[in-house]
Amino acid sequence: SYVLTQPPSVSVAPGQTASISCGGNNIGSKTVHWYQHKPGQAPVLVVHDDYDRPSGIPERFSGSTSGNTATLTISRVEAGDEADYYCQVWDGGSDVYVFGTGTKVTVL
Amino acid sequence: QVQLQESGPRLVTPSETLSLTCTVSGDSIYNYYWSWVRQPAGRGLEWVGRIFPGGRIDYNPSLTGRVLMSVDTSKNQVSLTLTSVTAADSAVYYCARGRGLVDSVFYYDMDVWGRGTTVTVSS
Numbered sequence: 294s295y296v297l298t299q300p301p302s303v304s305v306a307p308g309q310t311a312s313i314s315c316g317g318n319n320i321g322s323k324t325v326h327w328y329q330h331k332p333g334q335a336p337v338l339v340v341h342d343d344y345d346r347p348s349g350i351p352e353r354f355s356g357s358t359s360g361n362t363a364t365l366t367i368s369r370v371e372a373g374d375e376a377d378y379y380c381q382v383w384d385g386g387s388d389v390y391v392f393g394t395g396t397k398v399t400v401l
Numbered sequence: 402q403v404q405l406q407e408s409g410p411r412l413v414t415p416s417e418t419l420s421l422t423c424t425v426s427g428d429s430i431y432n433y434y435w436s437w438v439r440q441p442a443g444r445g446l447e448w449v450g451r452i453f454p455g456g457r458i459d460y461n462p463s464l465t466g467r468v469l470m471s472v473d474t475s476k477n478q479v480s481l482t483l484t485s486v487t488a489a490d491s492a493v494y495y496c497a498r499g500r501g502l503v504d505s506v507f508y509y510d511m512d513v514w515g516r517g518t519t520v521t522v523s524s
Contacts, residue, residue, distance in 0.1 A: 294462075326510040328446075335405075335514040336438075336446070336495065347512060379446055383509035388459050390436065390448035390509070 295384040297393035304399045305370045313396045315363040315380035323382040325363040327356055330395075331376045339378075340365060367398070375400045403427035405496045405515035413490075413522050419483040423496030423515060430454055430472060434499040435479040436511055437470065439492040447492075451499060452479060486522045493517040 298316040305311040315325065327340040338347050340356035343363070353368045367374055380393035409421035423435065434457075437449040450460040452470040460468050469482040483490060497511035 324509060328511075330446075333516075335516045336497075336511075337514070338510055338512050341508065341510040341512070381446075381510070387462065389461060390438075390451070392438075392446040392448065395445040 294387065294389070295382070295391050297380055297382065297391055299378075299380060299393040299396045301394070302397045302399065304401055305367075306401045307370055307372060309370055311367040311370050311374070311398055313365040313367075313378050313380075313398065315365070315393045316361055317363075317382065317391075317393075318361060320363050320382065321358050321360055323384075325356065325358055326381045327354075327365045328379045328381065329374075329376045330379065336379070370398075370400055372400050374398060403498065403513050405498065405513060407494060407496050407515045407518040409494075409518055409520070411519060411521060413486055413520060414524055415487055415522055416485055419481075419486050419490060419520055419522070421481045421494055421518060421520070423479040423481075425477045425479070425498075430474060430477050430479065434501045435470075435472070436497045436499055437479075437481045438495045438497055438511070438514075440495070440517075441489070441492040449481065449483075449494075453501070488522050491520060491522045493519050 324342045328336040329339045330336040339354045343358045344356040355366045378396050404426045406424045413419045434453045436451040452458045467484045471480045495517040496515040498513040500508040
């Protein structure tokens with residue numbers, strides 16, 4: 294089965310940039326989506342189709358993909374960005390949605 | 402604005418059946434497809450399955466044989482049934498909307514989620 298690997302945690306100071314990686318075999322051939330999930334709340338789609346932002350998501354959130362790694366970048370990090378972040382793809386080979394292992398972003 | 406509300410029993414006895422409902426308000430369920438996603442305590446998100454109101458259903462192979470999804474268009478609801486539950490099925494269960502086919506492009510993201518409902522499997 295297809296596996297997406299993320300770092301367990303990322304720490305960043307306010308105003309700095311956080312980069313969250315999502316590794317998967319030939320992930321560049323798939324479309325990647327990113328979700329922000331705060332405790333007790335509904336997950337929020339922050340990037341879809343590799344780099345597009347849904348309406349209402351700040352431009353500080355951006356996505357990119359290259360080779361076997363997709364990256365979510367959060368610029369000018371704010372305290373409110375502290376959350377778990379998950380990448381997700383559709384594995385057409387097995388008709389399964391696959392989520393990454395998740396990354397906890399801590400704002401120092 | 403579309404809203405999703407999950408509901409169902411919070412406690413289920415081992416070996417019994419878990420049944421959850423997602424009530425959709427603010428839009429018709431015909432226009433999208435619908436997924437269930439769960440998150441065991443302290444762990445990541447796991448896709449359970451998706452259903453298209455037109456009939457297609459896909460399940461996570463790890464749950465095949467135990468999971469059923471259905472829609473009630475008259476009530477604008479999506480349902481999840483999971484049989485023979487064990488403690489490993491204890492989780493927060495989320496309902497999520499998939500945009501599907503838009504302008505000849507199929508989108509595989511989930512753009513609206515419910516707040517989830519916590520289910521504990523225990524005797």
